[in-house]
Amino acid sequence: MVRLTLEQTAREAAPAGCLATFLDLSHRSFTDVSCLGSFKNLERLDLGHNCLVTLEGLSACTNLKWLSVIENKLVSLKGAEVLSKLQVLNAGKNKLTRIDEVKSMTSLGALILNDNNITSICKLDPHHQLNTLVLSKNPVITFGDALVNAKSMKKISMSHCEIESIGSSLAACVELKELRLAHNKITTIPSDLAKNTKILNLDLGNNLIERESDLKVLSELRYLRNLNLQGNPIAEKDTLAKKVMKIVPNLRIFNAKPIEAISISQNENSRKGSKLNKDEGLPDRDPVDSSMKKKEKRKRSKQQVESHEEPAAKDTPPAVAIAAPVKSALSDSKKKKKEKVVVEQDKSSKPKSKHDKASSNDTEGKTKKEKKKSANKEDKDAGGIDDTEVSFAELMFSGDGSVPEPVSKDKPLGTAADGKFFGGLVIDHTKKRKKAKGIPMDASDLKQLCSAPEVGAGGLSGWD
Structure with a gap:
């Protein structure tokens, strides 16, 4: 066990001392940081890459606005529920199974919880300022009703999960601009996605989408610039790019390739095909x-x-x-x-x-x-x-x-x-x-x- 001492903290905070607003205590192998309660003015704290199993020692840091506890050994966020002023929480690469503690963090703007063992998302109704949610690489099966009132949400990243359906879970996210749902088990693009008209980036790669009729909803996404459908059964069709470009005329990148490059390639193939047909059909060849x-x-x-x-x-x-x-x-x-x-x-x-x-x-x-x-x-x-x-x-x-x-x-x-x-x-x-x-x-x-x-x-x- 490595305990953070007050003397060590004072040296890190010098010359500001207890009046310091920022501390970087990452990569120290700390297991206990309870002495940080003496630093009432802390607003930004980096405790990444340590050996913490609990955040109870931070309960006195009520003025924290930015907290990183990435890559520790946390099994819960107990102790952080009192941080009502916290705006950014990065607790990725831990051993979390639940995130109920974030319900009281009503000032959160960004919640980053990738690479954990979370199976469900708690309801985030009180989080009116939450605009970024990262839950990639968690065994989440469904959104549930977690985002039914998340009107300020702009970025959702839930790739490499076990999501099977989107449904109307994102209908309230009218400000959504980036949606990353690659490497899931999604079989269809829901018609309710038409309500997310401000989406710029949509990543649905490596899912189970196979029906061309699902592409119709993309015509409602008039701001869509980047679309990825690679790894889906529908992507095996040669005519997919042409259809998508027709449905989404303002698209700039499709399947990680610029539209200009795709158009040039298609034109060259078309010219080669027409030239071949022309050569085969020359009237003077008996x-x-x-x-x-x-x-x-x-x-x-x-x-x-x-x-x-x-x-x-x-x-x-x-x-x-x-x-x-x-x-x-x-x-x-x-x-x-x-x-x-x-x-x-x-x-x-x-x-x-x-x-x-x-x-x-x-x-x-x-x-x-x-x-x-x-x-x-x-x-x-x-x-x-x-x-x-x-x-x-x-x-x-x-x-x-x-x-x-x-x-x-x-x-x-x-x-x-x-x-x-x-x-x-x-x-x-x-x-x-x-x-x-x-x-x-x-x-x-x-x-x-x-x-x-x-x-x-x-x-x-x-x-x-």
């Missing part, structure tokens, strides 16, 4: 054409990997026809004929041993394979689209992807059996042979070649 292009791209990539391995299908008309040069094909065939002649001469001139017969068989096999590859190459040159040796200058394109004009008036190019053209590229074997012999192109040929887009130039690929 889904059939797009799918055909994708198929052709896949086909090209596959053929580029497997080029010179599989011959082109004879019955399937090529997607595009190509005016390919014939010189390379002719030179290849001449080379192969020469190789064949050399092989035949070797056969006739040399006697065949077993080893020679085996080598000649290998040579014949290679010759057959080369013939097959040559035939495959000729077929692919006819298709042309996968031959990497064919230059772009030798491909005939139409600028808009449609069928180009025929080179000759007498004979149109690329005509199928039913009179239709295949793709945007056509082939004319007659022209191809003429040009291969060195005959210059006419003006229409050059115009078509110049209109062909180049790969990598940023425009649509000519292959498509």
Whole structure:
């Protein structure tokens, strides 16, 4: 036990002595402060962070107006009921279970009793000047009729309690500006809240509110600037912010975020959504054409990997026809004929041993394979689209992807059996042979070649 002595108090109060109006005796581990009765003029006293279990030693300090006994070991406020001039009482973080002693403190303006074990609130009818009530972190279940006549109440903080309903408990608090009821079990916003028209800050976060119809009462709170509904089932809806902003047009902060930031975010999301919808609904995008292009791209990539391995299908008309040069094909065939002649001469001139017969068989096999590859190459040159040796200058394109004009008036190019053209590229074997012999192109040929887009130039690929 640590008892406060008169000598210690005198040293703290020096040089005013017993005439001192303010004393700070916090953080001293005092258990008894009964000697303070000798200081009749005390108006402000701080006894926070001590080990007090009772306030009976303060009964003589009748002039006290401000008292802090925060974080002691008080189980009751006995001894403080005679402090009729007390305006501010801070008894938070103690072990209080009841607050009946405050009934006689009719001059109270602020009553701070957070972090205690209080289960009910006594009736505060005589407290006409009470404007601040803090009972956060107490197992309070209901307001009861404690505030039915609290017309001067401006701030109520009862977060982290066990309140299930507000009802009409706050209807008389017409001057209320701040209401904090977060972390409770409230299921609805009562319509009687419309009588608290002066509310500026309303915190109902982490409750059980889920009905959008409860939001209608917020339209009556024309001074509401800060609203918190985070942690409620209703807050899981994406359209909540938009509805709240419509109901409370003067709101400045919603769910701890400035309204301006929320509006900007919503506008950006709206623009992104509209842009996406617009891109998806462009009239010049043909889904059939797009799918055909994708198929052709896949086909090209596959053929580029497997080029010179599989011959082109004879019955399937090529997607595009190509005016390919014939010189390379002719030179290849001449080379192969020469190789064949050399092989035949070797056969006739040399006697065949077993080893020679085996080598000649290998040579014949290679010759057959080369013939097959040559035939495959000729077929692919006819298709042309996968031959990497064919230059772009030798491909005939139409600028808009449609069928180009025929080179000759007498004979149109690329005509199928039913009179239709295949793709945007056509082939004319007659022209191809003429040009291969060195005959210059006419003006229409050059115009078509110049209109062909180049790969990598940023425009649509000519292959498509």
